[in-house]
Amino acid sequence: MQDTSAQRYSRQELFAPIGAAGQARLAKARVAIVGVGALGTVSAGQLARAGVGFLRCIDRDVVDWTNLQRQVLFDERDAEAGVAKATAAAEQLRHFNSRIQVEPVTADLTSANIHTLLSDVDLIVDATDNVQVRQLLNDWAVSRSIPWIYGAAVSSYGVTCLIRPGVTPCLTCLFGEGDTGGHDTCDTVGVIAAVTGIIASAQVAEALKFLTGNQAALRDGLLYVDVWHNEWRSLPFGDRRMDCPTCGLRQFPLLEARSGSVTVTFCGRQTIQVRPQADTTVNLPHLAERLRRLGSVRANDSLLRFEVDEIQLSLFADGRALIHGVTDPAAARSFYARYVGM
Numbered sequence: 001m002q003d004t005s006a007q008r009y010s011r012q013e014l015f016a017p018i019g020a021a022g023q024a025r026l027a028k029a030r031v032a033i034v035g036v037g038a039l040g041t042v043s044a045g046q047l048a049r050a051g052v053g054f055l056r057c058i059d060r061d062v063v064d065w066t067n068l069q070r071q072v073l074f075d076e077r078d079a080e081a082g083v084a085k086a087t088a089a090a091e092q093l094r095h096f097n098s099r100i101q102v103e104p105v106t107a108d109l110t111s112a113n114i115h116t117l118l119s120d121v122d123l124i125v126d127a128t129d130n131v132q133v134r135q136l137l138n139d140w141a142v143s144r145s146i147p148w149i150y151g152a153a154v155s156s157y158g159v160t161c162l163i164r165p166g167v168t169p170c171l172t173c174l175f176g177e178g179d180t181g182g183h184d185t186c187d188t189v190g191v192i193a194a195v196t197g198i199i200a201s202a203q204v205a206e207a208l209k210f211l212t213g214n215q216a217a218l219r220d221g222l223l224y225v226d227v228w229h230n231e232w233r234s235l236p237f238g239d240r241r242m243d244c245p246t247c248g249l250r251q252f253p254l255l256e257a258r259s260g261s262v263t264v265t266f267c268g269r270q271t272i273q274v275r276p277q278a279d280t281t282v283n284l285p286h287l288a289e290r291l292r293r294l295g296s297v298r299a300n301d302s303l304l305r306f307e308v309d310e311i312q313l314s315l316f317a318d319g320r321a322l323i324h325g326v327t328d329p330a331a332a333r334s335f336y337a338r339y340v341g342m
């Protein structure tokens with residue numbers, strides 16, 4: 001059969017703001033999609049079909065049956081076999097468009113691999129389902145001035161915006177630095193595919209505008225959609241926070257956490273949770289012996305409490321710690337490194 005694939009973008013090129021010039025830009029564009037689940041499968045599919053030249057699909061998970069209701073690149077064979085999502089997605093994307101390059105990466109995005117995985121792209125699509133990865137992404141994107149498209153959906157509602165470091169507010173400007181979750185999740189309240197499809201499509205729209213140089217068309221704010229309660233809201237960005245720790249003061253504590261070390265989250269005022277990134281077991285009675293000469297210690301097999309210089313540590317056997325009396329993540333991390341080790 002005659003190869004008429006050169007015409008595959010004809011309808012997109014007929015769309016005047018893209019045209020042949022925009023299409024040529026898409027062919028050269030490099031995009032990373034972080035998370036290949038409900039949002040990521042939709043955006044990856046659309047970006048592949050649109051002819052974005054390079055797509056890196058990053059996900060740490062395998063396909064299971066609960067995914068099939070909304071994760072559009074996977075089918076029953078993938079769930080049956082428990083294939084890695086990144087691999088299954090890449091395979092499907094190559095069937096959509098064999099002329100682009102698709103690179104699957106099965107990994108957790110961490111401070112250790114984020115440089116390798118995101119340094120060579122023009123744009124990052126956030127399709128993760130967790131706050132910590134988004135905060136890491138925000139730190140990294142701001143530190144490197146690479147735009148990224150925030151997206152989140154749960155239940156019947158979702159939010160998205162394009163974050164351009166130095167131009168728009170960043171994630172910390174928008175939601176503050178103390179956001180550690182405690183939100184509804186797909187695992188607690190469910191999610192319907194109608195909303196993930198809309199949010200991912202809205203992300204793709206901004207991606208196409210950005211990658212084809214249609215700056216004036218970019219949405220200058222957040223889109224909030226609730227498909228069940230019939231709400232569509234556009235929330236203007238407002239100004240960047242000049243005192244924003246991330247894009248104002250350029251502090252990137254999450255990037256400084258070393259590989260295999262810890263993640264840090266806030267748990268209310270003056271309490272910071274430090275959690276090892278790798279599975280670990282701490283021998284608490286043994287550690288208690290070590291700490292006894294440095295401060296006050298109480299310990300049993302499941303919990304150790306330690307206090308020194310008005311800072312209190314509650315350490316669990318899995319290495320997770322709550323550190324009370326500090327407000328700075330870097331201070332919490334260094335306290336943990338000093339007394340527990342990482």
Ligand SMILES: [Zn+2]
Nearest residue numbers: 170173244247
């Ligand atoms: Zn900011």
